[in-house]
Amino acid sequence: MNNSLLKQIPNFAVKSLYYEVAISPKPGLVDRFDNGAHSDMDFFTFIDSIESLAPYFYDYYQLGFEHTADLTALFEKLRQLGVEAESAMLHATNQVNTHKGANFSFAVLLGTTGFYMQNHSLPFSSQDTAAILNLAAQMTQHLIQHDFSQIEQKDYLSHGEKLYVKTGSLGVRGEAVKGYPALSNILLPFFRQYSGYEDTETLLLRGLVLLVSQIEDSNLLHRGGINGWQQVKQKGTTIHQACLNEVNFKQALTMFNQELIKKNLSPGGAADLLSLGIYFSFLEELI
Numbered sequence: 001m002n003n004s005l006l007k008q009i010p011n012f013a014v015k016s017l018y019y020e021v022a023i024s025p026k027p028g029l030v031d032r033f034d035n036g037a038h039s040d041m042d043f044f045t046f047i048d049s050i051e052s053l054a055p056y057f058y059d060y061y062q063l064g065f066e067h068t069a070d071l072t073a074l075f076e077k078l079r080q081l082g083v084e085a086e087s088a089m090l091h092a093t094n095q096v097n098t099h100k101g102a103n104f105s106f107a108v109l110l111g112t113t114g115f116y117m118q119n120h121s122l123p124f125s126s127q128d129t130a131a132i133l134n135l136a137a138q139m140t141q142h143l144i145q146h147d148f149s150q151i152e153q154k155d156y157l158s159h160g161e162k163l164y165v166k167t168g169s170l171g172v173r174g175e176a177v178k179g180y181p182a183l184s185n186i187l188l189p190f191f192r193q194y195s196g197y198e199d200t201e202t203l204l205l206r207g208l209v210l211l212v213s214q215i216e217d218s219n220l221l222h223r224g225g226i227n228g229w230q231q232v233k234q235k236g237t238t239i240h241q242a243c244l245n246e247v248n249f250k251q252a253l254t255m256f257n258q259e260l261i262k263k264n265l266s267p268g269g270a271a272d273l274l275s276l277g278i279y280f281s282f283l284e285e286l287i
């Protein structure tokens, strides 16, 4: 095992979660300035959450790096560890869901990155990223059938499971199964095109707004229904398409945040996807 990469790659994932929570101002989300539309978490809850997940991130990567059998067997190992990590996170945050989606996705993506790194090296090109996302899709192809086929028999349903029953929305599982199209088709092409033009914080905030304008965020659907989600998506589109300069862009985000606080809406799914995009941006040396 290459010891420096064993630390460096999972560390990029940890750092990406710090970057995501730190960039400000964000609409409806927790950031350095306020708690957005969240009454049960703040900036420090996120620090506690990240610290609780970090040791698992190294293990996800190592599991993938040492795995020699088929990808379904790797997913089983990652998920077992992922359940443990999720409960460590909930313990650290007093049962608040800060990074449930991010923990799931980083288990998938660090595991597949480790597997891929058995025969590759850094830095990544866009083809390396595409190969990892393809491995993630292959590894999770059975997930929808596995998680949702016997859903009627379950006593307790998560927000994501309830939404699936009600609307058919696949949430974070849908992203994984399709190889994270929100990253490959939306966020990463944007970062590749615009990195270097502005400071990192502004670039990442613009990437967040782009995601909000396009993805099906199960967190917005669960809190605001189809209408709430569509309104937020529309507002994201308006801000994205206005191509505002940095000062006006941040002012628009501050107003967007006030609006989402009033409506109790938060694009938590977009925030999680942003942190995954930041991770690949570190691997590709875009930021």
Ligand SMILES: CC(C)(COP(=O)(O)OP(=O)(O)OC[C@H]1O[C@@H](n2cnc3c(N)ncnc32)[C@H](O[C@H]2O[C@H](COP(=O)(O)OP(=O)(O)OP(=O)(O)O)[C@@H](O)[C@H]2O)[C@@H]1O)[C@@H](O)C(=O)NCCC(=O)NCCS
Binding pocket: 079, 082, 083, 086, 097, 098, 099, 100, 101, 102, 104, 158, 159, 160, 161, 170, 171, 172, 173, 175, 215, 216, 217, 218, 219, 222, 223, 268, 269, 270, 272, 273
């Ligand atoms: C597979 C799991 C992720 C199961 O999770 P769940 O069934 O809940 O599925 P989803 O809702 O689809 O996803 C979970 C989180 O993923 C984020 N997310 C949402 N949409 C997307 C998207 N399109 N792409 C990527 N990621 C997405 C989102 O996380 C953010 O929202 C958090 C807050 O969420 P929530 O608690 O719902 O909202 P609140 O409004 O705060 O709740 P209330 O206060 O109202 O109650 C925010 O912090 C972000 O992180 C979704 O929440 C996975 O958990 C898993 O496999 N776990 C292992 C468990 C298991 O398999 N057990 C097996 C034995 S039964």
Ligand SMILES: Nc1ncnc2[nH]cnc12
Binding pocket: 020, 021, 028, 029, 030, 031, 036, 038, 098, 099, 266, 268, 269, 271, 272
């Ligand atoms: N910054 C943030 N605020 C609220 N929910 C989130 N989920 C992931 N990141 C988040």
